[in-house]
Amino acid sequence: MFRRTSFMVAAAGVAALIVTMSLPGGVASAATATFAPVADTYVDNSTTGTNYGTSGQLGVDNSPVKRMFLRFTVAGVSGPVSSVRLRVHTDDVSGSESDSGGVFKRMSSTTWSETGTTWNNQPSIDGATLATLGSVARNGWYEVDVTSYVTGNGTYSIGVTSASSNGADYDSRESGAGTAPQLVVTTGGGASPSPSPSASPPPGGDPVLVGAGDIANSGSGDSTTAALLDSIPGTVFTLGDNVYDNGTASEFNTHYNPTWGRHKARTRPVPGNHDYNTSGATGYYGYFGASAGDPAKGYYSYNLGSNWHVIVLNSNCSAVGGCGTGSAQVTWLRADLAAGTRPCTVAMWHHPRYTSGANHSPDSSVAPFVQALYDANADLILTGHNHQYERFAPINPANQLDNARGLRHFVVGSGGASHYGFGTILANSEARNSDTYGVLKLTLHANAYTWQFVPQAGRTYADSGTTNCH
Amino acid sequence: MTSLQGRLIITIVAAVVLIGVALGYAVLAPGAGAPVSAALAGEGPRLQVLTNGLLSTVARADPDGPREVTAVRCDRAHAAAATVACLTPVGALTATSLVVMDRALRAGTTIPLTGFPNRLRVSASGRMVAWTLFIDGHSYAASGFSTQTGVLDTRTGRIVRSLEDFAITRDGRPYRNADVNFWGVTFGADDNRFYATLSTGGRRHLVEGDFAAGTVRTLRDNVECPSLSPDGTRIAYKSAVGGDPASGWRLSVLHLATGRVVPLAETRSVDDQPLWLDDLTVAYALQTGDGTNNTWSVPAAGGGQPVLLVPGANSPA
Numbered sequence: 001m002f003r004r005t006s007f008m009v010a011a012a013g014v015a016a017l018i019v020t021m022s023l024p025g026g027v028a029s030a031a032t033a034t035f036a037p038v039a040d041t042y043v044d045n046s047t048t049g050t051n052y053g054t055s056g057q058l059g060v061d062n063s064p065v066k067r068m069f070l071r072f073t074v075a076g077v078s079g080p081v082s083s084v085r086l087r088v089h090t091d092d093v094s095g096s097e098s099d100s101g102g103v104f105k106r107m108s109s110t111t112w113s114e115t116g117t118t119w120n121n122q123p124s125i126d127g128a129t130l131a132t133l134g135s136v137a138r139n140g141w142y143e144v145d146v147t148s149y150v151t152g153n154g155t156y157s158i159g160v161t162s163a164s165s166n167g168a169d170y171d172s173r174e175s176g177a178g179t180a181p182q183l184v185v186t187t188g189g190g191a192s193p194s195p196s197p198s199a200s201p202p203p204g205g206d207p208v209l210v211g212a213g214d215i216a217n218s219g220s221g222d223s224t225t226a227a228l229l230d231s232i233p234g235t236v237f238t239l240g241d242n243v244y245d246n247g248t249a250s251e252f253n254t255h256y257n258p259t260w261g262r263h264k265a266r267t268r269p270v271p272g273n274h275d276y277n278t279s280g281a282t283g284y285y286g287y288f289g290a291s292a293g294d295p296a297k298g299y300y301s302y303n304l305g306s307n308w309h310v311i312v313l314n315s316n317c318s319a320v321g322g323c324g325t326g327s328a329q330v331t332w333l334r335a336d337l338a339a340g341t342r343p344c345t346v347a348m349w350h351h352p353r354y355t356s357g358a359n360h361s362p363d364s365s366v367a368p369f370v371q372a373l374y375d376a377n378a379d380l381i382l383t384g385h386n387h388q389y390e391r392f393a394p395i396n397p398a399n400q401l402d403n404a405r406g407l408r409h410f411v412v413g414s415g416g417a418s419h420y421g422f423g424t425i426l427a428n429s430e431a432r433n434s435d436t437y438g439v440l441k442l443t444l445h446a447n448a449y450t451w452q453f454v455p456q457a458g459r460t461y462a463d464s465g466t467t468n469c470h
Numbered sequence: 471m472t473s474l475q476g477r478l479i480i481t482i483v484a485a486v487v488l489i490g491v492a493l494g495y496a497v498l499a500p501g502a503g504a505p506v507s508a509a510l511a512g513e514g515p516r517l518q519v520l521t522n523g524l525l526s527t528v529a530r531a532d533p534d535g536p537r538e539v540t541a542v543r544c545d546r547a548h549a550a551a552a553t554v555a556c557l558t559p560v561g562a563l564t565a566t567s568l569v570v571m572d573r574a575l576r577a578g579t580t581i582p583l584t585g586f587p588n589r590l591r592v593s594a595s596g597r598m599v600a601w602t603l604f605i606d607g608h609s610y611a612a613s614g615f616s617t618q619t620g621v622l623d624t625r626t627g628r629i630v631r632s633l634e635d636f637a638i639t640r641d642g643r644p645y646r647n648a649d650v651n652f653w654g655v656t657f658g659a660d661d662n663r664f665y666a667t668l669s670t671g672g673r674r675h676l677v678e679g680d681f682a683a684g685t686v687r688t689l690r691d692n693v694e695c696p697s698l699s700p701d702g703t704r705i706a707y708k709s710a711v712g713g714d715p716a717s718g719w720r721l722s723v724l725h726l727a728t729g730r731v732v733p734l735a736e737t738r739s740v741d742d743q744p745l746w747l748d749d750l751t752v753a754y755a756l757q758t759g760d761g762t763n764n765t766w767s768v769p770a771a772g773g774g775q776p777v778l779l780v781p782g783a784n785s786p787a
Contacts, residue, residue, distance in 0.1 A: 051521065051537040054781055115782030116521040118539045219716070273606075356761060359604055359615065361560040361586040398562070418716055421741060422761030423587075424523030424545055424559060435759040461759065 030082065035072050035183040037173045038155075039114035042068040043122045053114040056175040057091055060102040060160045061167025067125065068102075068160045068170070069117065071110060072183040074153050075462070083186040084150040085143045086130075086158065089179040091169040092139035098168035101133025104144050107157035108401060111393070111428055125159030136168050150185065154465060155430065207305040208232065209442040210454075212415030213239025213272065213350060213384020216255035221416030221437045224456040226259035228439050232454065235304060236263045239384035239412055240272020240315075240350030242284060247275035252287040259416075267291060268312060271298045272350040272384065276316045296320075299329055301336050307469075308444045309342045311373075315351040315366050315383075325368045333369065337376035343447055344469035345378035350385055352411045354399050356432065357386025358423035370397045373407060379469050380442075380449065384413040387420040388434040389453055391463060395428050405470055410451070412440045436461040517747075518549045519765060519783035523559060525575070526783065533765075533780045542575055545587035549573075549787040551596030553624065557587035557603075568601055570624060581629065585618055589695065589743050590785075593657035597625050598681070600655035600664070619652040619666065621681065633666065636679065639687040640670070647671060654695035654743045657681075658702060665689075665696040665705060674710070676724075693724065695743035697752075699770070703727065706734075706744040706752045706770065721754060723770055732772040745786050746770070755784035 041053040046064035059066040070086070086104065090096045106127025117123070131144040150156050162168065171179035210232045216222040229236060238260070243251040252261075260267070269292050275284040285295035293300030298314035313333065317323040323330065337345070351363040353370050363385075373381065374397050392399075394406030413420075419434045431453075438455040445466075452464040516527040516538075525542040529535060544556035545566065554571040558564075568581040568590075585603025592599050599622040604615060621630045630636075633652040638645045647670050655666040661681075668677045668688060676693035679686040692713050696705045703726055708719035718739030723732045734752065744754045753767045763784035768776045780786065 047536075049538050049540060051526070051539045053537070054534045055536065113522045113782070115537065116524050116526070116539055120541060121524075121539070358588075359586070360606070361566075362562075364562050367562070421757050424520075424543075425761050432761045433759050434757070434761065 030186050030188050031079075032184055032186045033074075033077055035074055035185065036177070037070050037181050037183075038073045039071040039112070040069065040172045040181060041114050041117050042066050043117060043119040045119050048119040051115055051118050053117065054174060056172055058088075058160075058170040058172045058181075059167055060162040060170075061165070062162050063165035063167075066162070066167055067122065069107070069112060069123065070158045070160070070181055071112070071114075071155065072150075072158075073155045074150060074183065074185055077153055077185055077187055079187045081147070081150065081152055081185060081187050083184075084145070084147045085184045085186075086146050087141055087143050087182040087184060088170045089141050089175075089181070090136050090138055091171050091175075093169065094138070095167075096169035097136060097138045098162070098164060098166045099135045100162050100164035100166070101136040101142055101168050102160040102162045103132045104130045104146070105159050105161070106130060106149050107159045108403070110155040110157045111425075111430060112157070113425075123157070123159075125161060127159075130158065133168075146183075150183065156183075205305075206446075207308065207444045208234025209237055209304065209310070209346065209444060210234050210439050211237035211239065211267075212412045212439045213270065214241045214387050214413040214417040215415035216242060216251070216259055217244035217417055218255065219416065219418065221418070221456075222255065222259040223416075225414070225416050225437050225439055226262060227457065228454050229260065229263050232439070232441055234266070234441075235310075236260070236267040237310075237312075237348060237382070238267065238269040238415070239348060239382055240270045241274040241384060241413075241417065242269060242272065244274055244417060246277040247281055247283045248278050249283040249286055252283050256287065264288070264291075268302065268310070270312055270348055270350055270384075271314055271316060273316055276319050281316075281319070297329070297332075299332065303342065305444055305446075307343050307446050309340045309345045311336060311345065311347040311378075313347060313349040313366075313369055315349040315363070315369075317365050323365050323368055325371075327368070330368045330372055333372050334376075337372060337378065340376075344444065344449065345373070345376070346380050346382065346442070346444075346449070347373050347378055348382035350383060352383035352385055352409065353381070354392060354395070354409050354426055354429075355383075355386050355411050356390055356422045356425045356429050357388055357411065357413075357420050359387075359420040360385050362426070367397065370407070374405065377405060377470055378407055379467070380408040380410065382410045382412060382440070384411060384415070386411055387413040387417050388422065389414045389432065389436070389438065389440075389461075389463070390422075390429055391431040391451070392426075393428040393430050394467065399426065399428055401428055408451075408467060410440060412453075414438050414453075431463040433461045433463070517780065518547065518554070518785075518787040519780050520544055520547050520763075520785040521783050522763075525554075525556065528780055528783075534778070537783075540575065542571075544569075544785070546590040546601075547785045547787065548590045548592045550592040550594050553592045553596035553599065555590055555592050555599045555601075557583075557590050557601055560586060566603065568599065568620075568622065570599060570622070579622065579624065579627075581620075581622065583620070588617065589619075589654050591655055591657070591697075591743070592787075593661050594659060594700065595661055597661045598623055598657045598664075600657065600666075602653040602655070615651075617651045617653045617669075619655060621655065621664075623661075623681070630681075630684075633679070633686070635684070637685045638668065638677075639685065640668075640675070641688060645670075652677075656696050656698045656705070656743075658698060665698060667694045667696065674715075676705070676707070690724075690729070694719065696724075697744045697746060699723075699746050699749055701749050704770065706746065708740050708742070708744070709733070711739070721752065721768065723752070723772070734768050734770070734772055735774050736766065736768045736776045738776075742784070747786075753779055753786045755786070757784075 589602035
């Protein structure tokens with residue numbers, strides 16, 4: 001029950017036990033990368049409200065029922081993955097041994113909280129079985145082949161249960177690097193190249209959308225993100241609050257034009273609340289001209305490449321007759337979606353439907369946008385308003401995980417205005433950053449999109465991935 | 471602990487747990503579905519925190535040990551004496567609200583509010599509850615954001631929805647301005663005198679207020695989110711670096727009698743209303759770039775160094 005530290009120094013003296021150490025042949029050119037968990041914890045049905053996320057131990061048992069949860073983020077791996085092994089180490093304490101090391105399963109939830117998960121609120125262990133470990137002894141290493149699950153960069157959750165009333169105890173990541181769980185990813189080697197999953201055809205022909213929101217003020221953040229655009233071709237989007245504080249023509253000329261204005265000719269903008277601090281957002285519409293659509297509406301759509309439809313909406317609802325289900329804007333949106341024949345759709349506006357930001361709450365006034373897009377099988381939503389970066393899993397309009405039809409929501413308020421912090425992290429929030437300016441680059445494949453957060457020069461925060469259209 | 475004391479505490483805990491189980495479900499905040507009794511498990515003093523929005527407690531003697539996590543959701547929480555206060559999250563169909571609970575987390579007064587939870591404090595006696603919300607729509611706010619700060623007197627039921635209704639004396643003269651914003655209230659031991667931040671005209675003042683009289687007066691500049699020490703002699707606060715909030719904040723302690731300011735050993739920017747764990751120690755939350763909150767503590771006298779108190783938690787009380 002208490003945080004253990006003794007085994008951090010005790011492990012060396014006892015011979016470690018390694019099982020299933022079978023690598024595919026021809027490993028001469030194999031490269032391995034080892035990842036520690038980004039989160040691990042266990043739950044116990046005899047203490048249903050207790051969290052053990054800071055404990056040095058992880059338990060699986062059937063009496064009392066204990067389940068353990070592991071989460072890894074694989075990043076920086078290139079080339080086909082040939083083998084992935086999960087390694088866990090049993091605790092060097094009497095009773096850690098068991099006739100059953102547990103049943104290891106995939107989980108769809110990758111956003112459970114290490115310090116908040118309890119028996120009462122535990123995530124579902126809802127995926128297929130990866131492996132079952134037989135008996136385990138005290139103070140030894142054990143391996144599970146998870147190659148079928150961990151196919152490349154990304155975040156993976158693994159849940160472990162046991163049918164034995166003789167529980168097994170493992171060391172958690174808090175136990176220290178010598179005994180913490182490991183995910184060992186091997187790439188290359190002699191193994192035949194795995195059928196690279198939807199290996200994006202990387203020819204230069206795919207259109208690129210790149211941009212951010214909450215951009216230009218008298219600071220330097222706007223300059224640093226504009227510099228990123230200088231080397232990224234494609235269509236530039238904004239996500240509102242193009243200038244601070246009041247959306248005046250003067251601010252556009254003084255703050256925006258020398259920075260992001262360098263790319264004005266390839267920019268399709270979004271209006272934000274600060275743009276509307278000038279009545280009718282006349283500074284915004286005056287600056288961008290026809291690229292911003294009808295100044296009485298501010299919503300418009302266009303096509304990119306042969307497969308993508310891009311929709312810009314105006315979430316400054318009071319300025320355009322509302323955002324309700326019967327509003328002119330939503331009526332237009334539904335008609336625009338119905339008329340579309342392209343397989344992939346991205347929509348963008350300023351106020352986020354879902355955000356974990358501390359300064360602006362999730363905005364239900366744009367829920368009719370989200371519902372219409374979901375109904376039409378659109379693919380992703382880009383917003384700003386909170387000055388930070390956040391990415392959600394594919395979700396339905398109620399923010400429930402929906403890998404079949406869900407839309408990924410992004411908040412890309414990282415365009416240059418001073419950062420905001422985060423509040424309570426919402427469910428299904430998969431990636432966040434509040435200290436790096438940057439732009440989101442979307443590469444629009446024929447039937448998928450690849451997102452990449454491109455950080456300001458000198459910073460390292462990264463987030464990228466690929467999702468198929470639906 | 472003697473066995474008699476032990477038994478007595480166990481009996482009391484058991485009784486409270488039973489009450490919690492019996493009444494818990496009906497009184498939980500929206501969305502809650504599990505008994506709250508776990509919050510009271512264990513012996514010895516406990517520290518209340520929020521674990522990503524879930525009301526939780528840890529043992530003061532083992533703050534990074536096992537954590538009791540309830541199903542009560544708060545964006546901000548604070549507790550003192552017999553009062554637990556919670557600002558509930560904004561939901562799809564619901565705005566935030568202040569929920570005042572007892573230590574068994576049975577809800578009493580609930581006040582619907584408009585805005586986004588930011589600060590929350592209960593006076594040491596448990597009587598006064600003060601909150602700050604971010605609100606949208608005050609485009610005249612020169613600072614780029616607007617706040618609304620209110621106070622509930624749980625004994626009389628008096629509610630002040632906005633301190634902007636109080637009479638302001640600024641630099642010795644009566645003052646009014648549409649751009650006034652208040653945030654971060656802390657009450658004195660008499661449950662009448664309070665301190666808060668007043669922002670107007672590009673300046674952020676420490677004000678001292680008289681709740682009964684409905685007045686505040688400015689004391690000094692560049693003091694935000696004040697927190698009065700248990701002995702009433704000092705204020706811990708966040709001090710904008712170089713007077714510019716865009717440069718971050720240095721956790722500092724102001725000695726009220728002398729005006730002496732002591733910067734604390736925490737040099738990372740702290741955007742929180744500090745909490746006094748006792749007369750010698752200040753706690754506060756720091757956030758990592760991915761939004762994970764950690765609660766730290768640091769000596770109130772300056773010197774020493776910050777210590778990680780509760781990983782993955784904020785809103786200590």
